[in-house]
Amino acid sequence: MPLPYFIRPLLASMFCIGLALHAVPAAAASPPAASLKVVLTPIADDGEIDRLQVRLSLSDPGIAAGDPLLRMPVERVSTPTAAYAPQDILATDSLGEIALRAHDEAPTPSGQFRNYVATRATRGDVEVVYASAPRQVDAQTRNGPLFDLRSQTGGLMGAGVYFMALPPDGAPRQIELSWDLDALPEGARGVSSFGEGDQRTTASVEALRYAFYAVGTMQRAPEDPAARFHFYWMDTPPFDAPTLAASLSRLYVFMSAFFEDEEAKFRVFARSNPHPGSGGTSLGHSFMFGFRNEGQSGATNPDDLLAHEMVHTWPRLQPAGAAGDTYQASRVYWYNEGAADYYALLLLLRSGVTNQDAFLASVNKQLEDYYGNPFVNLSIDDAAEKAWTDSQAQRVPYLRGFIYLMNLDAQLRERGRVARSLDTLVLDVLRRQRAGEHVGLSEWRAMVVGELGAAAGEALDAVMAGTHIVPEPHVLGCFRAVPASYSPFELGFDPMRMGVVKDLQPDSAAERAGVLVDDIIVGYTPLSIVRNDPDTRMTLQLERAGKPLQVDYLPRGAPVESWRIEPASTTGEPCMP
Numbered sequence: 010m011p012l013p014y015f016i017r018p019l020l021a022s023m024f025c026i027g028l029a030l031h032a033v034p035a036a037a038a039s040p041p042a043a044s045l046k047v048v049l050t051p052i053a054d055d056g057e058i059d060r061l062q063v064r065l066s067l068s069d070p071g072i073a074a075g076d077p078l079l080r081m082p083v084e085r086v087s088t089p090t091a092a093y094a095p096q097d098i099l100a101t102d103s104l105g106e107i108a109l110r111a112h113d114e115a116p117t118p119s120g121q122f123r124n125y126v127a128t129r130a131t132r133g134d135v136e137v138v139y140a141s142a143p144r145q146v147d148a149q150t151r152n153g154p155l156f157d158l159r160s161q162t163g164g165l166m167g168a169g170v171y172f173m174a175l176p177p178d179g180a181p182r183q184i185e186l187s188w189d190l191d192a193l194p195e196g197a198r199g200v201s202s203f204g205e206g207d208q209r210t211t212a213s214v215e216a217l218r219y220a221f222y223a224v225g226t227m228q229r230a231p232e233d234p235a236a237r238f239h240f241y242w243m244d245t246p247p248f249d250a251p252t253l254a255a256s257l258s259r260l261y262v263f264m265s266a267f268f269e270d271e272e273a274k275f276r277v278f279a280r281s282n283p284h285p286g287s288g289g290t291s292l293g294h295s296f297m298f299g300f301r302n303e304g305q306s307g308a309t310n311p312d313d314l315l316a317h318e319m320v321h322t323w324p325r326l327q328p329a330g331a332a333g334d335t336y337q338a339s340r341v342y343w344y345n346e347g348a349a350d351y352y353a354l355l356l357l358l359r360s361g362v363t364n365q366d367a368f369l370a371s372v373n374k375q376l377e378d379y380y381g382n383p384f385v386n387l388s389i390d391d392a393a394e395k396a397w398t399d400s401q402a403q404r405v406p407y408l409r410g411f412i413y414l415m416n417l418d419a420q421l422r423e424r425g426r427v428a429r430s431l432d433t434l435v436l437d438v439l440r441r442q443r444a445g446e447h448v449g450l451s452e453w454r455a456m457v458v459g460e461l462g463a464a465a466g467e468a469l470d471a472v473m474a475g476t477h478i479v480p481e482p483h484v485l486g487c488f489r490a491v492p493a494s495y496s497p498f499e500l501g502f503d504p505m506r507m508g509v510v511k512d513l514q515p516d517s518a519a520e521r522a523g524v525l526v527d528d529i530i531v532g533y534t535p536l537s538i539v540r541n542d543p544d545t546r547m548t549l550q551l552e553r554a555g556k557p558l559q560v561d562y563l564p565r566g567a568p569v570e571s572w573r574i575e576p577a578s579t580t581g582e583p584c585m586p
Contacts, residue, residue, distance in 0.1 A: 164225015
């Protein structure tokens with residue numbers, strides 16, 4: 010089934026974290042993991058959930074005076090969090106209450122963390138209680154990533170990174186996650202990225218932090234509780250959710266078979282926005298997207314987006330260094346995002362969910378977006394530095410990784426020593442990681458050099474450095490690359506705030522047409538249309554100083570040299586890469 014265009018979030022608003030939610034294998038000599046019990050309790054007033062309480066039970070953490078008991082972000086990739094004051098957290102042990110004080114770490118490009126420091130040593134087990142209200146949003150709220158806890162009709166949806174203060178260490182723990190739904194009507198559900206209802210797993214607290222949570226009266230499709238794919242929503246969406254869920258479920262089964270993981274599960278959470286705009290965020294084995302009830306949001310090709318998020322369950326390189334090192338994580342972002350883009354399109358075609366024409370349109374959109382990106386020559390490190398302040402810089406690793414992997418596949422098919430295609434290497438990475446081996450950037454380099462020689466290492470260096478990259482003449486098995494020219498889409502301001510104009514680009518078509526910073530956006534031509542059609546003009550209905558006005562312009566930049574992929578055969582027969 011073609012997915013409805015209006016659920017397609019802007020790719021620039023996605024934030025993807027591939028944290029495994031399965032059990033963590035323990036080494037034979039390792040001591041038992043400490044236990045962590047988490048109870049989530051929605052607190053309702055007149056039937057509406059107005060807070061989500063978190064109760065933590067820590068088994069004898071042994072915190073010394075002056076050391077942090079808990080840690081949470083104050084801001085994470087442009088999204089503020091609940092960021093509790095120390096007095097909003099009640100911590101107790103066998104001696105009574107533990108007074109806490111806050112210590113904020115130095116900010117980084119991806120955000121800032123707060124430590125809650127114990128003013129005395131803890132004794133025995135520690136109980137911690139705090140509660141978060143949902144975030145209040147308006148037309149000026151930046152629409153992504155979808156971390157914040159938000160109200161929905163009958164419940165709440167959000168990510169743990171917004172409302173969870175957790176132990177600061179990254180060691181695996183025996184986690185018990187449970188829901189106390191006594192205050193809610195019969196039939197209410199508590200669901201997380203881990204699953205529906207109470208869950209147990211052995212994982213780092215980061216898996217709790219980077220998981221989605223939904224609680225309240227919600228719909229689920231398919232209804233079969235044993236299904237490996239589930240779709241959850243509260244407010245009624247402007248599309249047929251059960252039919253969409255059935256289509257996505259079929260695609261997920263095909264993908265998990267390809268990646269040799271036929272027991273894997275995946276959950277999609279859909280939440281409504283009270284303002285224009287959408288957004289989408291991927292976390293471990295799960296995805297959340299936003300919709301507006303009028304259906305006005307996002308860009309094109311929703312199949313590609315949701316397939317991308319499903320693929321994120323599998324191929325990834327592991328960052329070097331300590332867990333949580335955002336610099337090292339950003340250095341493998343090109344592979345993790347590029348592989349998700351590459352296999353999303355490829356498996357949509359192989360599964361029969363899409364056809365060759367749609368596949369080529371999506372591949373060519375990738376190429377147009379890359380060569381028309383003003384940051385096309387940024388290094389991977391520099392792109393990461395700008396990622397959370399500029400949505401176009403954020404896309405550079407996705408797009409460059411896609412082209413690199415497409416080229417690598419072509420080279421392997423032509424002259425690989427062992428591998429027959431990219432599939433061979435990607436699946437080998439997965440098998441090695443499942444066996445407990447660390448496979449990161451250096452291991453990947455050794456793999457490609459072993460297949461193709463020193464030139465493959467130089468090609469990887471070029472990806473990291475931002476050196477100009479072009480498609481191989483013959484790609485994807487039965488297609489060819491040809492030069493092309495086009496005018497890139499240029500909205501002219503931050504597409505993650507479609508309720509107000511922010512970050513207006515100097516000398517953009519929008520500025521030349523008279524758009525001003527802080528203009529209130531009342532309505533606009535759907536982005537899905539203007540992105541796809543180079544001749545469609547953007548019409549903005551604005552409000553300025555309390556007065557309505559309309560601005561019309563062609564949201565395109567100056568022509569750039571690009572590439573297109575087309576069938577190599579002139580017979581018109583479809584081929585399967």
